[in-house]
Amino acid sequence: MEDIQDSPGPSAQAFGEALGELGGTQDLGGSQPDLGAQDDDDDDGWEDEGVETITYAIRDILDARAQYVTTLPTCCSLPHTFYSVSERVRKDRRTWTQRVKSLDENWNKKLPLLVDAYLNHKYGTTPPAADPESTATIEILDLYSCKSTATIPIADGQSLAEALVTAGYLPTTPLLPSLAISLKTLELYRCIRLYKASFSAEAFTKLLCHQYCIPYRRSYRTSISDAFDIYTLILEKIHDRVMAALQRDTPDWRAQHSCPACSYEVEGEEPPLYSRMVCIDGNNSLKRLATSEGRNTGDTRSFDSDYILPREFVDQFANEVKARQRQPKPDLLDSDDEIEENTRVPGDTGGDPTDGCNTTSKAAPCATNWKAAAADEKKRMWGAFDESGVFICVCRHGLILWIADMIRSGELAKYALAMASRVNAKIPGKKMIGYDIGCAFEETVLHSILRAAFEESGSRFCVPAFHGYSHSYNCQVQYHPNAIEGVGLEDFEESERVFNRSNELAIITHHASRFRRHLAINMFFRQWDHERYASIGEMLYNNFVQASDIIGSAHGLDQSLQSLELTDADLTRFETEEREYFATLQDEDPANVHTIAYVEALQALQKAQNELADTSRRFRGRAPRIDGEVQLTFLAPNSGPVSYDTNRSETLKLERRRRQLLDRVDHLTAEVIAIETEYGIENRWQPGDFLYQQTVEYISTRRFQRALGRLQRLVIQRLFELHKLNIGRAGYKVRTYLAKSLQRRCRAIRNAVAEYNAAARALKPARPEVDFDKVTHYTFLEQFTLLQDTRNDIRDKPWTRPEVRETIKLSRRIRRAREEVSSVNREARRVHTSIRDEEILFRSVLTQLKDEGxxxxxxxxxxxxxxxxxxxxxxxxxQKLYALPGFTGIPSAGRHPGAQPSPEAERRGEEGAADSGDTDAAEVEGFEVDEGTHEVAYAIWEYLADLR
Structure with a gap:
């Protein structure tokens, strides 16, 4: 190497020719700059005689390097990027952050040009130039052909990256790329990801390596993953242009109008009681691990999506609710449960969703139960994650409205408040919002800055149907969907269905960067929305069939009313009475608190006195006796080591216990005297007194109610855990955690059953006991839905009788089914009208774009x-819905306010008929609907034929 440096060098042209001859350097065409080019006048002593010298030196280097090339199988020809060469390279001293940032900046400069090149490649009609300005040969990866190189024509003024995309390849780097991946290969990977969210870039890279007959390496996955990021961004830019061409690019258009059944109103329709029914909930599956301590984030790129709410918007509500209620350690588990105490972690601000009620009263049982159920999610584990999950808002038909990242915390109030604020601001009308703790969170909203707008809209919250059974019964009669007028058969559990599918994506997001996590989430939920939109008609059809079956059971209701000698008015009155009773029911009358405290003090004093008497008797029984008589003497203390025998040890224990009981009796006596003095009780109550017995009976009743409530909560949590165990693709750690938790829960249930049976036996009259084996096999909770109040005897009220309650339940179910039929009639016409108007829009836009070229x-x-x-x-x-015998809606499209009339209607002069909404005058050619026959096969055949 010293000879090379000291020898006179060749000219730049000769140097390039030598490299081209020896190393087979590819000609990159005239568009590539000649980095060694210099002016002939400033040659600075370079002589052509050195060409031969440097040629031999370069050959020696290349020969030495070739011996490290890995022997490749003869079955394929591979790009050099995919085999190992031991060579000396210049170390890149930039940090990962700097490299990614530089790469991103270079891509952003070329991205608009790459989008145009992609459109020209896939949809352009202009053939490539027969005589391009130059060509370039580059190594490629193509799953369809397994070729190793491709020759790319480069037009005048076109960069290599643009030329590659125009030819059907995407380079892995924006400047001077050495490897490109075919667009068809990247599209295949994208399509697999659409329907198998857990399919990673590593798995796809291994598939490519298998096809190319090479071992897998991590660098291969990096190249494909980087190229896929850019490919996805290109498709996102094209999607934005398509939405702009269809006039669907206004802010929040997707959230407001993507579901036609919810938003596409038709003139003359019966308005619904609630303009929109949505569900909100949080899930911690889509977590992302934070960087290790002391390490900086490498990939600082950001991805903007109309699905994801900005963090700045969510953080506006961070201090709206103070975390003033400490997280209690739940009393639902045994002592061996490994539950950590509540600790604050970074980002865990904003308070609990149930903490917003500005009242000093005791927290509602639903809020307390929710806190206990969420205890496992309040551990310091959140510190290991940057994003700890997502909080979503979804309409009743399953289409996603918005998503918010949960940042290093559990389900805080700020996420639900931000989502409620967004829904109320962007969606007009009265809304019904389903939330697992909707009963308590409604109070939180009413004590926040959202109160005025929320009350003005007339919106309210409810609890989902299945989760609602874990709430107290006084909550269920007000917030359960079965008891709310106007919601139909909606169960508000759509968010759980979304999470059941999105859990597959968790494998991808845990170790991804923030940019790639948002990219994956955006891709997944866009495909989810497409699938849910395609199933709206099926959902409406199934809902109508279900509602019709329920309405068909109305004859059973008539028979029950006749046998019970009741009327529909009686059932309505019973429901109102029950709702009012539980709305005003208090856990404990304040007047009884002082009485209970006095009787409990008397019981504690009596118990301590009895134990003291027994201990004193046993202590005196150990006194020394001679001939049966007690002999009290004083013995001098022994010197030296003392040996205590068993009898003496027991005597000392009795003496110590007797002194403790004496102190306790004195303390309780003083407390009882203080209560009697304060309350003016002249004669101490005795166990035989009426007030004493009444209070003792009430204490037993209260103990029974608490035991029953604890048993109910444990059984509900067990059911939830059994449900989670059945979720597909649950990881090993998740299954192990749930199994251990279930084992602990069963032990706790056994203890709760014993406590309940003891409390049931103490009642007068005694209540039936429950069997542990029966409790552990409960699959539904009807046995726990009504906690009868034995303090106020309501067992004689008609609505507490089992047969009357079943009749009320059936009557309520039939009313909800009739509401569902009304909703299906309205939403089916909305969807039909939307499809008709959308087809008109498609034809108009496509014609315009085609005419413009x-x-x-x-x-x-x-x-x-x-x-x-x-x-x-x-x-x-x-069409199948229209053909059902019980369908009572209008089997045709109507008119959406502001929709453009079809060209067919204008030509026939029937615009007035279209305005009336009585007939489907704005029919689209090939999509006609015969109002008299509604033949399904004919309509679909004609429509599909028109699409072809």
Missing amino acids: NVLHGAVEEYCRHRRAANARNMMYL
């Missing part, structure tokens, strides 16, 4: 093709 025409057409397929499926179920 806009290359975006192909992208819009592909979007319309997928949307039309979903519309065809929805129309098939709508």
Whole structure:
């Protein structure tokens, strides 16, 4: 190497020719700059005689390097990037953050040009130039052909990256790329990810390596993952352009209008009681691990999505609710439960969702139960994660409205408040919002800055149907969907269905960067929305069938009313009486508190006196006796070591216990005297007194109610855990945790059953005991729905009788079913109208883009093709719905306020008929609906034929 440095060098041209001859350097074309080019006048002593010298030196270097090349199988020809070469390279001293930032900046400069190049490649009609300015040969990865290289034509003024995308390849770097991946390969990976969210880049890279007959290496996965990021961003930019062409790019358009059954109102329809029914809830599956202590985040890129609420918006509500209620250690588990004490972690601010009620009264049982159930999620484990999950808002048909990241915390109030604020601000009308703790969180909202807007809209909260059974019964009669007028058969558990699917994505997000996590979440939920939109018609059809079956049981209600000699008015009155009773029911009358305290003090004093008498008797029985008589003498203390025998040790223990009891009796006596003096009790109550016996009976009743409530909560938690154990693809650690928790819960249930049976036996009359084996096999909780108040004897009230309660339940179910039929009639016409108007929009936009020769025409057409397929499926179920014998809605499309009339209606002069909404005058060619026959096969056949 010293000879090379000291020898006179060749000219730049000769140097390049030598490299091209020896190393097979590829000609990158005229667009590549000649970095060694210099002016001939400033040659500075470079001589051509050195060409031969440097040529031999370079050959020696290349020959020495070739011996490290890994022997490859003869079955394939591979790019050099995929085999190992031991060589000396210049160390890149930039940090990971600097490299990623530099790469991102270079990509952002070229991204608009790459989007245009992609559109030209996939949808352009102009053939490539027959005689390009230059060409470049680059190594490629293509799962379809397994080729190792490709020759790319480069047009004048076009960069290599643009030329690659135009030719169907995406480079792994924006500048001077050495490897490109085919767009078809990246599209295959994207499609797999759409339907298998847990399919990682590593798995796909191993598939490529298998096809190319090479061993897997981590660097391969990095290249493919980086290219896939850019490919996804290109598709996002194209999607934005498509939405702009369809006039659907206004802020929050997707959340406001993506579900036609919820938002696409039709003139003349019967308005619903609630303009929108949504569910909100949090889930901690989509976590992302934080960086290790002392390490900086490498990938600082950000991805903006109309699904994800900005952190700044959510943090506006961070201090709205103070975390003033300490998290209690739940009393639902045994002492061997490994539950940590509540500790504050970074980001865990904003208070609990149940902490917003500005009242000094005791927390509601629902809030307390929710805190206990969430105890496992309040551990310091959140410090290991940056994003600890997501909080979502979803409409009743399953389409996602918004998503918020939960940052290093559990389910805090700020996430629910931010979502409630967004829903109230962006969606007009009266809303029904389902939340697991909707009963307590409604009070939180009413004591926040959202109160005025929330009350003005007339919105309210409820609890989901299944989760509602874990709430106290006085909550269920007000907040359970079965008891709320206007919600139909909606169970408000749609968020759980979303989480059941999104749990598959957790494998990808745990170790991803923030940018890639948001990219994956955006891709997943967009595909979720597409699938849910395509199933709206099926959902409406199934809901109508379910409601019809329930209404068909009305004859059973008539028979029950007749046998019970009741009327519908009686049932309504019973429901109102029950709701008012539990709304005003208090856990304990304040007047009884002082009486209970006095009787408990008397009982404690009597117990201590009895134990003192027994201990004193046994202590005196150990006095020394001679001939049967006690002989009291004083013995001098022994010197030296003392040996205590068993009798003497027991005597000393009795003496110590007797002194303790003397002190306790004195303390309790003083307390009883103080109470009697304060309350003016002249004669101390005795166990035979009436007030004493009444208070003791009430104490037994209270103990029974508490035992019953504890048993109820334990059984409900067990059911929830059994449900989680059945979730598909649960990890080993998750299954192990649930199994251990279930074992502890069963031990706690056994203790709770024993406590309940003891309390039941103490009642007068005694209550039936429960069997542990029966309790552990409960699959539903009807046995616990009504906690009868034995303090106020309500057992004689008609609505407490089992047969009357079953009749009330059936009557309420039938009313909800009739509301559901009304909702299906309205929503089916909305969907039908939306499909008709959307087809008009598609044809208008596609015609305009085609006439303009806009290359975006192909992208819009592909979007319309997928949307039309979903519309065809929805129309098939709508036609089946119209054909049902009990259907009472209008089997045709109506008119949406502000919708443009169809060209067919304008030509026929029937715009007035379309305005009336009585007939489907704005029919689209090939999508006609015969109002008289509603033949499903004919309508779908014609529509699909038109799509082809």
